[in-house]
Amino acid sequence: RKEVEQDPGPFNVPEGATVAFNCTYSNSASQSFFWYRQDCRKEPKLLMSVYSSGNEDGRFTAQLNRASQYISLLIRDSKLSDSATYLCVVNMFSGGYNKLIFGAGTRLAVHP
Amino acid sequence: EAGVAQSPRYKIIEKRQSVAFWCNPISGHATLYWYQQILGQGPKLLIQFQNNGVVDDSQLPKDRFSAERLKGVDSTLKIQPAKLEDSAVYLCASSPGGWGEPQHFGDGTRLSIL
Numbered sequence: 001r002k003e004v005e006q007d008p009g010p011f012n013v014p015e016g017a018t019v020a021f022n023c024t025y026s027n028s029a030s031q032s033f034f035w036y037r038q039d040c041r042k043e044p045k046l047l048m049s050v051y052s053s054g055n056e057d058g059r060f061t062a063q064l065n066r067a068s069q070y071i072s073l074l075i076r077d078s079k080l081s082d083s084a085t086y087l088c089v090v091n092m093f094s095g096g097y098n099k100l101i102f103g104a105g106t107r108l109a110v111h112p
Numbered sequence: 113e114a115g116v117a118q119s120p121r122y123k124i125i126e127k128r129q130s131v132a133f134w135c136n137p138i139s140g141h142a143t144l145y146w147y148q149q150i151l152g153q154g155p156k157l158l159i160q161f162q163n164n165g166v167v168d169d170s171q172l173p174k175d176r177f178s179a180e181r182l183k184g185v186d187s188t189l190k191i192q193p194a195k196l197e198d199s200a201v202y203l204c205a206s207s208p209g210g211w212g213e214p215q216h217f218g219d220g221t222r223l224s225i226l
Contacts, residue, residue, distance in 0.1 A: 004154075032212035043203060043217035044155065087154055093211045097143065097167045100215065102154035 023088030137206030
């Protein structure tokens with residue numbers, strides 16, 4: 001079993017749609033969580049951190065369920081510019097340093 | 113704030129040749145990471161430095177890959193000799209090093225092996 005698993009997609013949705021991605025992780029000792037966005041042929045960029053209480057940034061909402069070991073990302077009112085790959089990242093802090101594990105990513109394609 | 117700088121952006125070599133990549137992290141960032149990203153996959157950690165010491169190189173193919181971070185700032189990653197399966201994007205990232213700090217990535221080096 002992979003340490004971080006994501007549905008690879010692609011998710012093809014029309015503009016204005018709401019879309020949700022899930023991510024599961026295997027190590028219950030994981031301590032912090034992130035969503036990164038990666039455009040085609042570009043580097044990953046931090047989209048948002050994920051907090052236990054859930055957090056929202058504009059059209060984006062992230063949720064964490066530690067008991068079930070999954071993280072979700074909800075995008076409301078999808079824009080064409082949201083088309084990208086969304087990477088789920090889990091982190092453990094051990095021995096004085098962070099260890100981050102990346103999922104393979106979920107592709108989103110928003111069409112007119 | 114200047115971002116993570118990497119060079120070159122692209123490199124094409126033949127198999128069995130050598131290649132080196134360079135990374136300059138964000139100023140003051142203690143932790144530096146090298147990742148390999150193959151098309152359709154997430155980044156895979158090759159090596160992680162805390163200042164100028166290695167904290168994780170468990171997935172680095174040490175028979176052909178080497179990396180160093182002299183003086184705890186810039187870093188170089190070398191492949192010698194290259195194989196066809198090394199074709200990938202090599203990403204450098206840095207973070208301040210504190211608990212739960214996210215990483216900031218450079219543009220990456222796209223390596224093609226012929």
